Amino acid sequence: MARTTLFLLTLALIGPYLYDRYLGISSVLSDRPGKLKSIHNIKQHEVKVQDRIRNCEDVGLAILSCDPGRDRWNTVMGSFHPELGIASGALYIYDYSNPGLSDDEALKSLTLKNFNVDDFHPLGIEFDSPTSTLYVVNHAQSGSAIEVFNLSIKSLTATHIKTFKHPLLHSPNSIHSLGSGKIFFTNDHNLRASLSPLLSKIETWSGIPGGSVIYVDLNDPSTAKTVARVGFANGITMLNSTTLAVASSSKPGVLFYHVTPDYSLQYKGLIRVPAAVDNISVDGKGKLLMAGHAFAPELIKVAKRRAKCNFESEKEEERKACENGAPSWVGEWSEEKGLRELYKDVEYGSSSTAVRDTTRGLGMVVGLYERGVFVFRE
Numbered sequence: 001m002a003r004t005t006l007f008l009l010t011l012a013l014i015g016p017y018l019y020d021r022y023l024g025i026s027s028v029l030s031d032r033p034g035k036l037k038s039i040h041n042i043k044q045h046e047v048k049v050q051d052r053i054r055n056c057e058d059v060g061l062a063i064l065s066c067d068p069g070r071d072r073w074n075t076v077m078g079s080f081h082p083e084l085g086i087a088s089g090a091l092y093i094y095d096y097s098n099p100g101l102s103d104d105e106a107l108k109s110l111t112l113k114n115f116n117v118d119d120f121h122p123l124g125i126e127f128d129s130p131t132s133t134l135y136v137v138n139h140a141q142s143g144s145a146i147e148v149f150n151l152s153i154k155s156l157t158a159t160h161i162k163t164f165k166h167p168l169l170h171s172p173n174s175i176h177s178l179g180s181g182k183i184f185f186t187n188d189h190n191l192r193a194s195l196s197p198l199l200s201k202i203e204t205w206s207g208i209p210g211g212s213v214i215y216v217d218l219n220d221p222s223t224a225k226t227v228a229r230v231g232f233a234n235g236i237t238m239l240n241s242t243t244l245a246v247a248s249s250s251k252p253g254v255l256f257y258h259v260t261p262d263y264s265l266q267y268k269g270l271i272r273v274p275a276a277v278d279n280i281s282v283d284g285k286g287k288l289l290m291a292g293h294a295f296a297p298e299l300i301k302v303a304k305r306r307a308k309c310n311f312e313s314e315k316e317e318e319r320k321a322c323e324n325g326a327p328s329w330v331g332e333w334s335e336e337k338g339l340r341e342l343y344k345d346v347e348y349g350s351s352s353t354a355v356r357d358t359t360r361g362l363g364m365v366v367g368l369y370e371r372g373v374f375v376f377r378e
């Protein structure tokens with residue numbers, strides 16, 4: 001009797017956990033190479049400026065953060081090869097809405113003023129337009145930070161204002177600005193890959209809620225507080241004035257929270273998606289856009305192989321190391337219409353962010369290990 005009770009109790013505790021992991025892992029395995037059924041719920045698409053930029057992570061306001069150094073220095077995926085030499089990242093403005101410009105003219109690099117770019121490895125960026133403030137997650141080798149710039153789009157210059165470091169900022173990934181220096185940001189892991197690659201991987205695959213969401217007013221660092229714990233917390237954005245959405249790459253899915261007046265979070269529920277969702281954004285009609293990885297193990301393979309990548313090399317081995325076979329996945333969600341898959345394929349791989357300009361009926365996707373920007377129309 002006692003035994004039966006104990007058994008049931010254990011099952012009750014561990015059952016939901018196993019089911020959760022089953023959902024997480026089965027969706028990821030059904031899209032293994034050779035089994036991938038591509039999805040193209042979009043009318044047309046084109047990859048632009050692929051000879052100019054690669055490893056971009058962001059298309060917010062068509063400001064792009066690109067880091068060719070990611071091949072050898074990726075604190076999220078656990079690639080650490082400083083001995084091979086690490087290229088620096090850069091920020092760009094992509095003026096996609098001006099039909100008079102050629103693709104090459106449309107892409108302009110930003111000058112970073114009062115800032116040393118030698119150890120610059122940008123990931124998530126966020127632009128607060130009322131104050132022209134640009135927040136940039138920097139995975140510098142000397143330690144992760146959030147860099148704050150004053151951006152002048154007209155003069156294509158971002159002037160450095162300050163570097164924010166804090167004990168609660170240890171594996172920063174994405175930022176959402178609430179205005180006037182107040183932000184939410186995610187830490188993707190608790191166990192940083194730079195401290196222990198193995199433990200960090202266990203954290204990823206077990207679905208342990210090791211990542212976190214942090215609130216801070218950058219004008220007063222003492223306000224920093226952990227407001228949620230989320231397994232592999234990734235993209236973060238307000239869905240509307242009261243609901244915050246946070247992507248969990250290990251769930252995988254998107255979690256929703258009610259934001260209280262003191263910036264605490266109350267969990268409201270989640271949606272599951274059939275891919276390791278990476279970043280999220282909200283379009284002009286309030287729809288949630290998601291980009292992620294249809295088969296995460298392939299992304300891990302690409303991340304490993306990339307350390308040797310050299311597009312211009314005479315050695316075939318080094319050129320082959322640049323191949324990106326990690327399938328992309330893009331989807332959208334709204335409360336009324338539910339989940340709709342938009343794109344799944346390997347042609348443009350490792351998708352990490354999708355955004356949509358609803359007034360022009362045009363969407364853009366960037367890939368973690370991909371060249372150029374994927375532009376689609378619906």
Ligand SMILES: *[C@@H]1O[C@H](CO)[C@@H](O)[C@H](O)[C@H]1NC(C)=O
Nearest residue numbers: 057060124125173174279281
């Ligand atoms: C995710 O997407 C948003 C919206 O485009 C962007 O501002 C943010 O920087 C992105 N985060 C990462 C880690 O790419």
Ligand SMILES: *[C@@H]1O[C@H](CO)[C@@H](O)[C@H](O)[C@H]1NC(C)=O
Nearest residue numbers: 131132133150151152159161
């Ligand atoms: C940013 O630059 C503009 C123009 O140079 C200036 O008016 C504004 O005060 C600056 N903002 C901050 C936060 O430094």
Ligand SMILES: *[C@@H]1O[C@H](CO)[C@@H](O)[C@H](O)[C@H]1NC(C)=O
Nearest residue numbers: 239240241242243256334335
């Ligand atoms: C925000 O979005 C959530 C999820 O779709 C919805 O339940 C909530 O009513 C919305 N709130 C507002 C203020 O629009």
